[in-house]
Structures are given as structure tokens and as C-alpha cells.
Amino acid sequence: MALQAAFSLPSAISTPKEGKCTAVHIKETSLAGISVRDHLKDDLLLPTTTFAKDFKKRGVPFFVVRAQTATAAPIIKDSQPEQKKTERQFNVVVTGASSGLGLATAKALAELENCHVIMACRNFLKAEKAAKSVGIPKENYTVMHLDLASLESVRQFVDNFRRSGRPLDVLVCNAAVYQPTAKEPSFTAEGFELSVGTNHLGHFLLARLLLDDLKQSDYPMKRLIIVGSITGNTNTLAGNIPPKANLGDLRGLVGGLNGVSSSPMIDGGEFDGAKAYKDSKVCNMLTMQEFHRRYHEETGIAFASLYPGCIATTGLFREHVPLFRLLFPPFQKYITKGYVSEEEAGKRLAQVVSDPSLEKSGVYWSWNKNSSSFENQLSKEASDAEKARKLWEISEKLVGLA
Numbered sequence: 001m002a003l004q005a006a007f008s009l010p011s012a013i014s015t016p017k018e019g020k021c022t023a024v025h026i027k028e029t030s031l032a033g034i035s036v037r038d039h040l041k042d043d044l045l046l047p048t049t050t051f052a053k054d055f056k057k058r059g060v061p062f063f064v065v066r067a068q069t070a071t072a073a074p075i076i077k078d079s080q081p082e083q084k085k086t087e088r089q090f091n092v093v094v095t096g097a098s099s100g101l102g103l104a105t106a107k108a109l110a111e112l113e114n115c116h117v118i119m120a121c122r123n124f125l126k127a128e129k130a131a132k133s134v135g136i137p138k139e140n141y142t143v144m145h146l147d148l149a150s151l152e153s154v155r156q157f158v159d160n161f162r163r164s165g166r167p168l169d170v171l172v173c174n175a176a177v178y179q180p181t182a183k184e185p186s187f188t189a190e191g192f193e194l195s196v197g198t199n200h201l202g203h204f205l206l207a208r209l210l211l212d213d214l215k216q217s218d219y220p221m222k223r224l225i226i227v228g229s230i231t232g233n234t235n236t237l238a239g240n241i242p243p244k245a246n247l248g249d250l251r252g253l254v255g256g257l258n259g260v261s262s263s264p265m266i267d268g269g270e271f272d273g274a275k276a277y278k279d280s281k282v283c284n285m286l287t288m289q290e291f292h293r294r295y296h297e298e299t300g301i302a303f304a305s306l307y308p309g310c311i312a313t314t315g316l317f318r319e320h321v322p323l324f325r326l327l328f329p330p331f332q333k334y335i336t337k338g339y340v341s342e343e344e345a346g347k348r349l350a351q352v353v354s355d356p357s358l359e360k361s362g363v364y365w366s367w368n369k370n371s372s373s374f375e376n377q378l379s380k381e382a383s384d385a386e387k388a389r390k391l392w393e394i395s396e397k398l399v400g401l402a
């Protein structure tokens, strides 16, 4: 079968990696990470929106417009007293918003009109161009530099974000890399295998640091979302396509995934790029649940993960062989029927960000054929509380939090 062949062909496009390669980290000054438009204040007088109405219904207090800086004209209209009390914009950080799901989500959120999206991206210019190309209004987004393959960059991003003065209301950990054809592992700045280092460890540090900011937010629907996937769940057909996700006893992670004194794989096995990605998604889903267990009750933050559908056209498959990239979308559209467009997937993730009905914490959301959301079941490994605790503790040490 041509598709099966495409799935197993060696890469015609990927660059062979010679031994250990360190991700480039662009060092920034405190200002360089913030878009020039970042001085624009987000406190706008807005007409009563769907959310405002919903907050009202649920007895949630409105936000009051704060004083404006000298850069903006006062916008409180005394002639319209009924509009004096309104909510502020809510701020959502989306990692990897320069393409695919992240970009489509940023676009869907920006359309809510009372939402400001902080696009946390490794390529500043690409993100700016992407935002323009999909027509996100200037006042609805800010690009800030974040390279998840460098823990120093993650810390710098958190500093820059705090300096911007914006409250943090929702964090979306979306960025990911997938290296299905790599023969040798590549590594993050700190020497962790790239897929787990970026998709899990970078996000783990980011989410842990920004938890304090989320706690401080007065927004009534504070959320922390970590994008998961069906392919990390072995209770599904897609999760049973080899190589299957399996974290084993986490011995490679304990060793630091460095490929020198330890295996680059979490379970201690031979390097396999496709498995490393799937393992990283299991880590994402376990991390969300551990956050929920540790912090939901105390903070009121809702922690969630999701499988948005198979978005077969995104840049995630950029390192796959050309034949795979050609056949994968029609295969998902017509054979598995698991295909979803970037636009639809973006709306789904935006729903998890802002829909009042998706407020339950500790949930892995999925959508059925009618595009209705439901709470899905995670695989045995992806819902193993003891493994989640161990993963948390080892990850804390690796990123320098313990």
C-alpha cells in the first residue's frame, strides 16, 4: 500500500544529524522579546459581550475599566452610563502560535473581540507575518519571543511577560516538534532530547513559572491548557500504530535524556523520533492531570488537555517524507475520517480556552463527528497517577525547580 510505504520510507527531506546538536538560543534584552505594540494597553471599553453576559448569568462580577495611560485617549463615555461598568480584555498566552493549530487558535480567539493573544513564538518575524496573513487585528495580539528548546529562553519569556504588565488569564501550551525521520537525536540548549525537551520540559517549566501569574489573575475562567494527542493514547487505533508511546520506568528521563550518560528516550531505549514525540504527548497529558491534582482546588484554575482532531496539513509533518505529506491528508479525510481543518481545530482549542461550559478541570477533551465536545478517556499509561507524580518530580529536577 502506497500510504504504508510512504509512512515507512526514509526521509528524503530531513537533514541527517551528526551526533549531538545544540538548539540555537537567541539571547534577548528585556525589551527585545516584546512587540513594539506591547505598550498599547488592553483596557478597552467594550460593549457587553457573550462572556460578559455569561459572567452575569453565573453571578460573576464584571471587570471595571482601569485608568488609561497617556498613550491612549480616555475612553469612558460619560454619556452612556450603562457602559461604564465593563470587563477588561482577557489575556491568553499561546505557545507556537506562528503556524498550524496555534495560529488558528489565535485567530479564533482574536475574533472574540475581548481577548488579547500573546503569541509566544521562537521566530518573531514569522509570527508577525502569520498574524497579519490571517488578518488578526493589531490591537488583539502581541508577539513575544519564546524558544521552548532553551530553559533560559523560557525564564526570559516569563520575565518579559511580567514586565509587559498584562495579567495572565489563560496559558495554552501548544508548540511541538515531531522528528519522525531523524536517525540521530537532536538536543535542546540544556542537552535534553529535542522532542521531549521542547514539548514537555520547556512547557513544564513555563507552566510552573506562570502558575503564580495565573493565581494572581482576577479573571473568572482561569485556565491552563496543554495540547495532547490521540497518538499518545494506546486505548485507540491511532495510538496502536508503531512505534507506540511508552514511558517505561522513566529511567532515561532520570538520566537526563542526554544521549551520552543516558538514553535520549524516556524509557531508556534506542532513539526513535516518532516514539519520542508520542512519549512527549503522554507527558503533556500526565502533567495536566498532576497540575489538576495539586492545584485545582487551591487555585480554582481549570487544567485541561485535548485532542483537536487530525490536522493533517500543519507544519508538524514538515520533516516527514514528501509522499507521506501528500497522502496523509486524503488518508485522514477519506479513510479514517479523523481529519479536521486548521480552522476547525483552532475553534475547538479556542472553545477550551473560553467556553464557560468547558470549565471542568482535569479533563481531556475530544470532539465527535458533529463537532460536539466530550470528555474522553485517556489510556492506562496516560492516566497513571503514580507515573504522573514521578514524571513531575523528575521534571522538576531537570528544569532546575527542585
Ligand code: NDP
Residues within 6 Å of the ligand: 095, 096, 097, 098, 099, 100, 101, 102, 120, 121, 122, 123, 126, 146, 147, 148, 149, 150, 173, 174, 175, 176, 177, 198, 227, 228, 229, 230, 281, 307, 308, 309, 310, 311, 312, 313, 314, 315, 316, 317
Ligand atoms: P505546527 O508545526 O504547525 O505548529 C507547531 C508550532 O510550535 C509552530 O508554531 C512552531 O514554531 C512551534 N515550535 C516548535 N518548536 C518550538 C520551540 N522550540 N519554541 C517555540 N515554539 C516552537 O504543528 P501543529 O499546529 O500541528 O501542532 C500544534 C500542537 O497540536 C502540538 O502540540 C501537536 O502535538 C498537537 N497536535 C497536532 C495534531 C495534528 O494532527 N497536526 C494532532 C494532535 C495534536 P515555528 O513556526 O517557528 O516552526
Ligand code: PMR
Residues within 6 Å of the ligand: 003, 004, 007, 178, 180, 229, 230, 231, 232, 237, 238, 241, 274, 277, 278, 309, 310, 311, 336, 338
Ligand atoms: Mg494515524 C482512526 C484512525 C486514525 C486516526 C484518528 C489517526 C490520527 N491515525 C489513524 C489511523 C492510522 N494512522 C492507520 C490505520 C495508520 C497506518 C496506515 C496510521 C499511520 C500513521 C502514521 C505513519 N498515523 C500517523 C502517522 C504519523 O506519522 C502521525 C503521527 O503519529 O504523528 C505523531 C500520525 C497521526 N495519525 C493520527 C494523528 C492525529 C496523527 C498525527 C499527529 C499527532 O498525534 O500529533
